[in-house]
Amino acid sequence: MNKRVVITGMGIYSCIGKNPDEVRDSLYVGRSGIILDPVRKEMGYRSGLTGFVERPALKGMLDRRSRIMLPEQGEYAYMATVQALEQAKLDEDYINEHEIGILYGNDSSAKPVIDATDIMREKKDNMLIGSASVFQTLNSTITMNLSTIFKLRGVNFTISAACASGSHAIGLGYHFIKTGLQDCIITGGAQEINCYSMATFDALSAFSIHEENPQTASRPFDRSRDGLIPSGGGATIVLESLESAIKRGATILGEVIGYGFSSNGEHISNPTVSGPVRSLQMAMKDAGMNTADIDYINAHATSTPAGDTSEAKALYTVFGEGTVPVSSTKSMTGHECWMAGASEIVYSLLMMHHGFIAPNINFEHPDEDSVKLNIVKTTAEKDINVFLSNSFGFGGTNSSLIVRKWSK
Amino acid sequence: MKQNEEIIEKINHFLSEEFEVDEARITPGGNVKEVLELDSLDYIDLVVVIESNFSFKVKPEDFASITTFSDFYNYVISRVNSKELA
Numbered sequence: 001m002n003k004r005v006v007i008t009g010m011g012i013y014s015c016i017g018k019n020p021d022e023v024r025d026s027l028y029v030g031r032s033g034i035i036l037d038p039v040r041k042e043m044g045y046r047s048g049l050t051g052f053v054e055r056p057a058l059k060g061m062l063d064r065r066s067r068i069m070l071p072e073q074g075e076y077a078y079m080a081t082v083q084a085l086e087q088a089k090l091d092e093d094y095i096n097e098h099e100i101g102i103l104y105g106n107d108s109s110a111k112p113v114i115d116a117t118d119i120m121r122e123k124k125d126n127m128l129i130g131s132a133s134v135f136q137t138l139n140s141t142i143t144m145n146l147s148t149i150f151k152l153r154g155v156n157f158t159i160s161a162a163c164a165s166g167s168h169a170i171g172l173g174y175h176f177i178k179t180g181l182q183d184c185i186i187t188g189g190a191q192e193i194n195c196y197s198m199a200t201f202d203a204l205s206a207f208s209i210h211e212e213n214p215q216t217a218s219r220p221f222d223r224s225r226d227g228l229i230p231s232g233g234g235a236t237i238v239l240e241s242l243e244s245a246i247k248r249g250a251t252i253l254g255e256v257i258g259y260g261f262s263s264n265g266e267h268i269s270n271p272t273v274s275g276p277v278r279s280l281q282m283a284m285k286d287a288g289m290n291t292a293d294i295d296y297i298n299a300h301a302t303s304t305p306a307g308d309t310s311e312a313k314a315l316y317t318v319f320g321e322g323t324v325p326v327s328s329t330k331s332m333t334g335h336e337c338w339m340a341g342a343s344e345i346v347y348s349l350l351m352m353h354h355g356f357i358a359p360n361i362n363f364e365h366p367d368e369d370s371v372k373l374n375i376v377k378t379t380a381e382k383d384i385n386v387f388l389s390n391s392f393g394f395g396g397t398n399s400s401l402i403v404r405k406w407s408k
Numbered sequence: 409m410k411q412n413e414e415i416i417e418k419i420n421h422f423l424s425e426e427f428e429v430d431e432a433r434i435t436p437g438g439n440v441k442e443v444l445e446l447d448s449l450d451y452i453d454l455v456v457v458i459e460s461n462f463s464f465k466v467k468p469e470d471f472a473s474i475t476t477f478s479d480f481y482n483y484v485i486s487r488v489n490s491k492e493l494a
Contacts, residue, residue: 064428065449125465130456131449 005177006406008250009088009238011080011188012346014339015051015231016332019083024350027358028379032215032332034229039195040202047207049217050193051231051334066149069135071112073339076234077104077142077190078149084186084236085150088250092151101154101182103173104142105165105189107338110197112136142190154182160338162393163302165189166235167341171259171399173239183244189342191232198230204269208303218335219362220301220328221308221370228302231334235343252406254349257386258287264396271307275398276300276314276390283388283400284318291319293386294402296357298348300390301328302335311390312369327360327376341391341399352384352405415488416481418461426457436478443477458484464491 010020015033017023026033033051040048056079058067070078085091090100116133120126135144140158147156155176159169166189173187191197201207208227210217219225245252260283264275284291297315301308308328315326329347330336336343351358357380366375384405391399424431427444434443444450455466464487474480 065447068453127452127468128456128459128465131452 004242009084011083011236013079014233068132071136073190073192080234080236088238099154101185105169107160164391164393165338167391167399188236189339190234191339193232223367229334258283258402260400271310279398287402296387298389
């Protein structure tokens with residue numbers, strides 16, 4: 001028998017806030033976290049725009065060995081996970097006595113790889129790379145580090161699915177719990193922000209070049225959009241079986257009721273309409289929802305001309321014209337890539353809990369496809385009972401999650 | 409002799425910095441592994457910090473003869489001197 005899967009903790013460390021309270025305030029007022037990074041311009045980036053958040057000071061929070069093995073995105077993931085575990089009231093004693101898992105999204109660790117390669121080339125002696133590098137460079141760096149730090153003994157692996165990594169991590173966690181394989185799993189996504197991490201995306205001219213005003217450059221669904229803006233941080237969601245949450249007396253923040261996925265089966269970077277449509281339909285079927293049941297859609301929309309058009313067409317195909325409120329929080333955060341699918345669940349949960357829909361800032365003029373959607377331009381007071389969150393990635397990987405406000 | 413004192417001072421400083429141990433705890437008779445709380449991975453970082461401070465490479469097997477900080481100082485001083493003679 002399938003189990004109900006609830007959310008009992010969330011944590012966020014992003015360019016619009018370093019904890020849920022700060023992020024809620026930013027979402028409510030439509031605050032952008034985008035800056036122009038002069039270092040990227042010196043390095044020859046076509047666009048120096050990026051989301052930015054300071055790296056946390058972990059000395060005093062973690063011992064030396066734990067700190068030196070964490071790459072930048074691992075630090076963000078750690079901060080988000082500390083918040084989430086605290087909210088879930090999962091302390092050291094409970095974790096030691098129970099099988100808690102971790103499924104986290106991450107799809108690169110560019111800076112540690114480059115740093116190690118520089119030493120390898122200069123010194124011609126690989127031992128001089130040091131002991132920590134291998135644990136920073138592997139794609140599974142987040143799960144291997146956090147499982148060690150928090151002494152986790154359940155399922156433990158990383159999900160790499162480009163910009164849908166964080167969403168699929170939550171989707172897989174949902175299935176592990178739904179089918180009774182685990183009772184509690186730390187899920188989420190993290191994304192490095194350093195100047196090495198995004199040069200390969202810049203090579204594709206994927207980024208906005210509206211550098212004159214960074215905070216208006218990310219313009220999902222607007223007809224003048226000209227590309228995404230890279231960003232990053234860490235976002236954690238604690239998933240738990242309803243039985244486990246009730247037994248512990250945990251506060252239930254929401255219930256995951258649907259997960260849909262699909263692969264486009266076409267071009268490696270060009271989006272399609274049919275792939276996201278299948279992902280959306282699968283999530284709706286899994287949740288047992290009709291289109292009228294969805295109160296808010298947090299769109300994947302990254303501010304690229306082709307991607308936003310395809311998603312607008314997919315949403316129109318599934319939901320019809322102008323009914324469900326839609327916004328892309330990437331208008332404020334930029335594209336948090338491997339983290340985005342998880343952070344956007346946190347953003348949407350915050351909206352659900354505080355009764356508002358965050359605006360799709362910088363949406364001034366629709367194009368022929370986005371005009372058919374009900375895109376929220378300014379903060380809307382709204383009771384959200386059910387929301388849907390889309391995430392799509394290179395290679396045509398698609399993920400849709402549906403979360404409902406908790407009720408018995 | 410003054411050069412040896414400078415080497416010891418330098419060693420104490422970088423070991424304290426790298427392994428986050430109070431410098432006062434690093435004494436000639438102290439056990440390197442215990443005071444610095446070294447695990448197998450830390451020995452690799454020890455190779456790295458010695459190379460970056462003294463520009464010579466420690467062979468991992470050389471650590472077998474090093475128990476106390478005094479052993480450590482003598483090893484580094486002999487390697488520095490042999491490098492200067494070479």
